[in-house]
Amino acid sequence: MRFRSLAAVVAGAMLVALAAPAAAASAPAAGLLAEQIARQVLPAGDGWAAEGAGTTGGAAATPENVFYVDDRDELAAAVAGTTPAIVFVRGTIHGNADVSGAPLSCAQFADPAYTLDGFLAAYDPAVWGRVAPSGPLEEARVRSAANQSARVRVNVGSNKTIIGVRGARLNGVFLRLDGSANVIIRNLTHEDSRDCFPVWSPTDGETGNWNAAYDNIWVRNSQHVWIDHNTFTDADNPDSAQPLYFGRPYQVHDGQTDITNGSNFVTVSYNRFTNHDKTMLIGSTNTPGADVGALKVTVHHNEFDGSVQRAPRVRFGQVDVYNNLYRVPVADPFEYSWGVGVQSAIHAENNYFALGAGVSPDAIVFDWGGTVLTEKGTWVRSGRSLPRPANLLAAYNETHDPDIAGDAGWTPTLRAGPVLPAPAAALVVELCAGAKRLPI
Numbered sequence: 001m002r003f004r005s006l007a008a009v010v011a012g013a014m015l016v017a018l019a020a021p022a023a024a025a026s027a028p029a030a031g032l033l034a035e036q037i038a039r040q041v042l043p044a045g046d047g048w049a050a051e052g053a054g055t056t057g058g059a060a061a062t063p064e065n066v067f068y069v070d071d072r073d074e075l076a077a078a079v080a081g082t083t084p085a086i087v088f089v090r091g092t093i094h095g096n097a098d099v100s101g102a103p104l105s106c107a108q109f110a111d112p113a114y115t116l117d118g119f120l121a122a123y124d125p126a127v128w129g130r131v132a133p134s135g136p137l138e139e140a141r142v143r144s145a146a147n148q149s150a151r152v153r154v155n156v157g158s159n160k161t162i163i164g165v166r167g168a169r170l171n172g173v174f175l176r177l178d179g180s181a182n183v184i185i186r187n188l189t190h191e192d193s194r195d196c197f198p199v200w201s202p203t204d205g206e207t208g209n210w211n212a213a214y215d216n217i218w219v220r221n222s223q224h225v226w227i228d229h230n231t232f233t234d235a236d237n238p239d240s241a242q243p244l245y246f247g248r249p250y251q252v253h254d255g256q257t258d259i260t261n262g263s264n265f266v267t268v269s270y271n272r273f274t275n276h277d278k279t280m281l282i283g284s285t286n287t288p289g290a291d292v293g294a295l296k297v298t299v300h301h302n303e304f305d306g307s308v309q310r311a312p313r314v315r316f317g318q319v320d321v322y323n324n325l326y327r328v329p330v331a332d333p334f335e336y337s338w339g340v341g342v343q344s345a346i347h348a349e350n351n352y353f354a355l356g357a358g359v360s361p362d363a364i365v366f367d368w369g370g371t372v373l374t375e376k377g378t379w380v381r382s383g384r385s386l387p388r389p390a391n392l393l394a395a396y397n398e399t400h401d402p403d404i405a406g407d408a409g410w411t412p413t414l415r416a417g418p419v420l421p422a423p424a425a426a427l428v429v430e431l432c433a434g435a436k437r438l439p440i
Helices: 002-018 029-038 072-078 116-123 136-152 392-399 422-432
Strands: 066-069 085-094 153-155 160-171 174-178 181-186 189-191 199-201 209-211 217-220 223-228 231-233 257-260 264-269 272-274 297-300 303-305 318-322 325-328 338-341 345-349 352-355 365-368 373-376 379-382
Touching (some): 029 085, 066 072, 072 153, 116 136, 136 153, 338 345, 365 392, 373 392
Parallel strands (some): 066 085, 153 174, 160 181, 160 189, 174 217, 217 257, 223 264, 231 272, 264 297, 272 303, 297 318, 318 345, 345 373, 352 379
Antiparallel strands (some): 199 209
16 A cells, blocks of 8 residues: 555656646647647746745737747747736747857957957966956946847846747756746756856856856746746756866856846656756845845756756755656766755755765765754665665754754745655656656
8 A cells, every 4th residue: 555655646746747738629739728828827836936816927928919939039028017918938049149040150259359269368367366357358248249139139028938848858958037926837848058258257156257247047036936947958058068277167058047136936746857066046245135025936846957056056045846856867067955044044855866886975065154944754776776865954964064953943834745755756756857858
């Protein structure tokens, strides 16, 4: 009975993950089913984005505000403004392309006065020192960055549902929600949102760092957002392949999904985040401001595969992290998964970790100035050993000082369906998470 019950729970969870209304027999099945799925709203109780009136996206769109888009400019036009709209993405849309859709290289975005070789020669810390770049060459880099930003950035307005059909991809597209409300993004592969002209910050860390400007999705000062059944990847341009300049990795990617600047009521569910460095940042800075009292985010049934750090890193927010699958295959360059930041309140429940040989359980948690973390129901498989229950916070506290306390001070109530035991959740995530899982 125990195994039969567990199987029933898993099967039920899979049906919830992939649920879509049946198409009427009298209508064209594919077209009607696609629109029915696109008009789905966030289920009641499904994470923080279900708070209050919930998240409906473009479900109320009238027929003239249902769009099929094939290129960057069509996408940008369809998601602008506040009128409810459903936007179907078809094929691969390239952000690094001109108005005709022809691809643009980094060299084509570059200002005539800019070259990377010239920049590296001018601002080498051994020559320039540890101060921020300034002068004509840095100004040329800024102009070059503005040229690229004008193409890759797509501003998403309120009351929108953006949904992919038949394996749709956004390549080099930076979806920016700034001051938006009631947005749904589903069933898309987001790949390689690369920055051709990253900033050199010589005082970032002990030896300086390169910092990229573009996320796949940036939720900024926005409310009620549901990000569901997407896949995030750097494709054939992984962080690990970037060169070293000034002794630091030339960072051309930022976050895959970042939630900052007072954003609130966000649910991130059934996504795959793959082989990326800075995966998910929740919170802007360590300075109290708009983030205080906001950043209520739920992260459930996602796969973090090869994420180096920030899965997620949290400041200030009440963040519910449950029933996720983490794959950490190697110890280098892995840094951590749960970043406990200033005044953060992470509640981590029933998550499953598959750790490669040499990955220590005490590395999963990292202290970024926070003091508390609730953890329960974690399971870990290390190397080829059998999976077993584990307490990752206790492992961290055994090897680090000061300790992080074990009570974040709140209990999540907004959850759709049962919270599965971690091994069952891992199975559901493996089968259901990511783009191309919805029947559309």
